[in-house]
Amino acid sequence: MTRRRFIRYGSVGLAAFALGGFNPLPAGLKAFQNIDSSEYIDLTIREVIAEMVDLERVPMWAFEQESLGPRIPGPVIFARQGETIGIRITNHSRREHAFAVQGVAEGKPVLPGQTLLMDFQAPAAGAYLYFDPLNQPINRLMGLHGALVVLPREGNTPYTDSPPRMKALFNDLGRSERFKGEPWKPQRSWIWVFNTIDPLKNRWVYEQPEGKPLEAEGFMNGYLPRYFTLNGKSGFFAAHEPENMPSGKVGQPALIRVLNAGVATHSVHIHGNHVFLLAENGKVLKSLPYVDTWSMPPSTTKDVLLPFRLPPDIPPGAWPPSGESMPFHYPVHCHTLMSQTAAGGNYPQGLNAHWLLLPD
């Protein structure tokens, strides 16, 4: 029996830390921990093997939390605006790593075997990517990334300062002719983290001698992703994972926070409803376009509001449906369709999700 431990986990969905405790947790995540605001969030960095959608095995790097195991993406961190977030990074890998939140905080590099404590203030409410900023974009692509979701202390929108049109939209949800039903509730939030994986490049990283610095130019030269993940899964598995699937009845609006940790610019297209684009990279928008397709450049976060309207192009005479059964499954997928493949084919085992419209 060797010293190597192969830790097997079941379906790895998103895990979460809820700083200060949230009840209920925004986003119906199964695996989460409420932790006290004074505690440090423990993140251990570990080298792992990840199984792709077609069972190909690829070396990656993951954030691990003791009871939740290694996960890619790392656990979602929920906090309230202004709170102090403490992170304890322990490096159980053979290379140096660091922890950063884009535009918010960057910690010192942590050598193998060492531990670092860092504190930073939760920024204005919104969604932010946390990641290992070293050797950009290598360490992030290898799996060291996750979502930081900051919630406002008050108000009925997901943001600290809501411009007039944002206020108008959230006031109208559930209270206007256009948006009959319910107002938005913070629990009705979903989080999607995208990544791209080129197995040859990941193996190249693995094979580099420990002392040798990793060169981003060499890594990106000829980078050709073969796998595309949403919360660590692809295709059938991503689309059928309940944690990835906004679901509800007509009139139950949902927030989807989309974060792109990969290097491709995706073009996310939703069937069944248009969505309102609310914020980009933590900045709220003054004009909220109502779109069925939005771009997701690398290292970008965008929040969209899925209103769960009665799909407007169902003829009035054909609703409610009697010849067709509900719920309705509607795809949401990147339309730059190379991203819908796995290992050069196998459409649509790529960057895929579904949303579900339940019957009344």
Next chain:
Amino acid sequence: MHKHKNGHEDFGADDRGFIRREPIHDMAMFRQFGCDIAAISPPTPDLLEPDAVIALKTYMGFDLRMPDGKVITMWVFHDAADTAFMTFPSGTIRVREGQVVHTRLSTMHPHTIHHHGIEATQMNDGAAHTSFAVARSYTYQWFASQAGTYLYHCHINTVLHFEMGMYGMLIIDPPEGQGRVYRDGPAYDVEAVWMGDEIDPQWHEFEEDAGLACPFSRRDFGFNRFEPKYFLISGVPHPLSRSDPRTIVRAKAGEAVLIRTANCGYTLQEFSIEGLAAEVVSVDGRPLAGPYSESFRIPSGTPFELTTGQRMDLMLYPRTPGKYLATIKFRDWISRKVLGIAETYLHID
């Protein structure tokens, strides 16, 4: 690199974790998701009397000649009543806000029609993996609720079928007909359609189910690698796009010009119009107006980018006669390197 005693690579180091993919719990559901979709010809549920009927067939042998003489095979939809007249892209579907529409598809091979941006029931959504592939015929039933610019395209093995050309524009006019972008919206005298697309000839050698095998195809078809050689506007390859009537815009100074732009390809498409400012008045078939959004101005010469499937409706009000250059730069989705360009002109008299 060490080999674990079970035969797979273990990537050496101690204290490893293994993140496994979950098993396939329902193989029938897995097959229906992509590798083996059922092809059927069902009746339309909750069928109504339509106000407008579009009858389309598919044709998988349309020859498109490129400026360098090479002929590329395209797959297209075409008017079922007119098998002699076929175009790439497929012909524009044009209906009015408030109409119940039937799009009747007849086909000899499994295809679908997804009306992109149109939001109907699951059966009429046209995404094969959440519904079905059309074996012989199906009538998609939908309602034109909002005037604007949309697309329609095949949505089975879409990565291949969309590149092969199975798409066209879909325009919904306001209830009173052509002339305004949406009800009570900006009026136009001249209308143009610019659909940016690219062609990678390597992709045009395959059968319709290329890449599909259950549970996974082990052959690498290269559908993650898109290396376009030709760059087109509305089906016209550059540099023919500089003068083709399908791409150039002719208007008089003082007229209002509507340009419906769409990205129907797999690159980041950066449009720019020299010498003329534009107002973006509608995006993805929804007016930039009302309580939640507003139109915005693109100064002359300023590039704006569309990603695959996006549409932007631009209003231009040219005042000075001249010949104005419009360019699309087609950028790689990862490196952002410019892979090619396509040019056309606005001729203002």
